[in-house]
Amino acid sequence: MSMSGVIVRRLAVIGVGLIGGSLARALRRAGVVGEIVGVDLDRDNLVRAHEFGVVDCGAETLAAGVAGADLVFLSVPVCAIPAVVRxxxxxxxxxxxxxxxxxxxxEVVAACEPLMPPGTHFVGGHxxxxxxxxxxxxxxxxxxxxxxCIVTPTPRTDVTALGTVVRLWEAAGSEVVLMDAEKHDRLVAAISHLPHMVAYALVNAVEGYDRFEEGILRYSAGGFRDFTRIASSDPAMWRDIALMNREGVIEMMDHFAAYFATLRSLVAAGDADGLERFFRESKESRDAIL
Amino acid sequence: MSMSGVIVRRLAVIGVGLIGGSLARALRRAGVVGEIVGVDLDRDNLVRAHEFGVVDCGAETLAAGVAGADLVFLSVPVCAIPAVVRxxxxxxxxxxxxxxxxxxxxEVVAACEPLMPPGTHFVGGHxxxxxxxxxxxxxxxxxxxxxxCIVTPTPRTDVTALGTVVRLWEAAGSEVVLMDAEKHDRLVAAISHLPHMVAYALVNAVEGYDRFEEGILRYSAGGFRDFTRIASSDPAMWRDIALMNREGVIEMMDHFAAYFATLRSLVAAGDADGLERFFRESKESRDAIL
Incomplete structure (x- = not known):
């Protein structure tokens, strides 16, 4: 491999799963990384990552994994990131x-940035x-x-380090958007965290609806199954996200609840025009992102 | 075609779209119907239905369409059913x-059943x-x-007519479930109408979230698009459903709102165990219908 296009000579990937493994594969394919070292608490997963050629070697410890790395990518549960950085x-x-x-x-950027010793850098990304x-x-x-890929620099972020992270994600095929970390958290609260809260509550509400002796979920057709697919997501991961982005999640839940209450009052009032307008506006917004 | 397996000699399909056209195709393939007559307000649609062989002929009027039919299947907007029956x-x-x-x-069964002259029969289905x-x-x-397929007989329903409708849906490949109309409406309020109300409100809430100058929906990934697919459904149809099943829809909206409020208080309290339990119960219910 020519080293001319190399952005990172030694990349350490902490957590070689879907996210970390895919980044390693993408960067290797793009020819922008020299050596890839993997670290993973799941030894079997790390062995397979090595066998598949996703990493060049698996390190036994965090210390060995990051030694000599010019870039360390963390794909571990979001609650664990500050502790792993420490x-x-x-x-x-x-x-x-x-x-x-x-x-x-x-919370991640606020916790990690102040930990970094002089000459080393933390750059948040998602x-x-x-x-x-x-x-x-x-x-x-x-x-x-x-x-x-959203990258969240702060006023203290080193410009060269930021440039390296941006070029990496671009090499992986992403369009990089720079955004304030606070704004990022509000955005994902809206487009990701709120839908998950809604889906989890919906499934529990339907399951808990006790008018029928039999499980009513068995009558559900494809629409219900598609709609609630995200309620099958990992409960521990979503517990952590709800806790880490509590303010943003609460704000969006309250925002949604107000719209839902408006719709409820349109139904209760039998307001045909109001209902059709509400549904039509929603359909137009939805169709625009098809 | 042998007439030995015929359940209906002359079938009239009022509204030859996805629902009516598919029933016509299924019954013809099963060899349980003699002649199929189509009626449709959309003349072009009716011409195509004839060209495709979905119907044997298209009738100009409702009167001509139902003349001589031993079974009439209505697949028209739900609000229009009582008027069409009249x-x-x-x-x-x-x-x-x-x-x-x-x-x-x-509402449909309550409106239509009393209209029927002696010797003719109305049987509700979905x-x-x-x-x-x-x-x-x-x-x-x-x-x-x-x-x-849910069929909703009343104490006044003719047993032979009921049997014919049940055999038709079975010939189309469905598993028929007999259910009280009121119970049916509560069931679909839970598994279909509530999810639509939630999806419409969610899209409007996210679109209306004005913290960002730019449209935040463009940041949405596949999960959001899948989750909100049903918000692309026909606004006029859902206006009618919300109006026709108002009581059931309101009851389920309130039921959902209570679960959503519980989840909100778990997030606000930072209750890690409670959150994980809430999400896990939901995931288990959802995974059971995969």
Whole structure:
């Protein structure tokens, strides 16, 4: 491999699952990374990542994994990111950049940035991509192609480190959007966290509806199943997200509840024109993102 | 075609779109119907239905369409069903059965049953099947295969007429469930009408969230698009459903709102165990219907 296009000579991927594994595959395919070292608490997953060629080697410890890395990518549960950063800091090479793929940014950036020793850098990131599957088996090189990746610099962020992170995501095929971490958290509260809260509550409400002796969910057709697919997401992950982005989630839940109450009053009043207008506006917004 | 398996000699389909066209195709394929006459306000649609062989002939008027039919199937907007029944009654053959595919049953059955002259019969029905497409082009013979069809007899329903309707849906491949119309309306309020209300409100809430100058929906990934697909449904149809099943829809909206408020208080309290339990119960219910 020619080193001319290399952005990162030694990349450490902490957590080699769908997100970390796909980034490793994408960057290798793009020819922008020298060596890839993987670290994973799940030893079997790490062995498979090595066998599949997703990483060049698996490190036994965080210390060994990040040693000599010029860039460390964290794809671990979002609640765990600050603790992992704290643990790996003593082993970082001079000039190393630490970045992440966590789906909450405000608390993560606020916790991690002040930890970094002089000459090392933290840059927050969040690729808007994923599937409902997990593990290195689920990873693929084109996961990020044509997707947006939000990178959340602060006024203190090193411009060169920021440029490296941006170029990496671009090499993976993403369109990079720079955004304040606070704004990011409000945005994902709206387009991702709120829908999950709604889906979880909807399934529990329908299941808990006790007018029928028999389980009414068995009458559900494809529409209900599609609509509630995201309620099958990992409960521990969503617990963490709800806790980490509490303010944004609460704000959007209240915002939604107000619209839902408006719709309820249109139904209760039998307001045909108002109902059709409400549904039509929604359909037009929805159709615009098809 | 042998007439030995024939359940209906002359079938009139009023509204030859996805629902009516698919039933016609399925019954013809099953060899249980002699002649199929179509009626449709959309003349072009009716011409295509004839060209495609979905109907043997298209009738110019409701009177001509139902003349001599032993079974009339109504697949017209649910609000229009009682008026159409009123219009076709003078032209019904003795012994004729009128049935429908409307997604609200209580008001429809209560309005239509008393209209029927002696010796003719109304039986309410609702196949739990469909796609987001419409028109006779969207119809196909296997739409009802393996799906449930709810038929809603009353204490006054003629048993022979009921048996004919049940055998028709079974011939189309459906599993028929007999249910009180009121219970049906509560059930579809839960598994279909509530999810639509939630999806419409969600899209409007997210679109109306004005913290960002730019349209935040453009950041949405596949999960949001899948989740909100049903918000692209026909506004006029859903206006009618919300009006016709107002009581059931309101009850389920309030039921959902209570669960949503519980989840909101778990988030606000930062109750990690409570959140994980809420999400896990939902995931278990959802995974059970995969």
């Amino acid at each position: 643990d790996l800091i003593p082993h970082l090479a001079p000039g190393a950049i630490v970045t992440d793929g966590g789906s909450v940014k405000g 690729p808007i991509a994923g599937t409902e599957h997990s593990g290195v088996e689920a990873s693929f090189a084109t996961l990020y192609e044509g997707k947006r | 219009d076709l009654i003078p032209h019904l053959a003795p012994g004729a059965i009128v049935t429908d595919g409307g997604s609200v049953k209580g 196949p739990i099947a469909g796609t987001e497409h419409s028109g006779v082009e969207a119809s196909f013979a296997t739409l009802y295969e393996g799906k449930r």
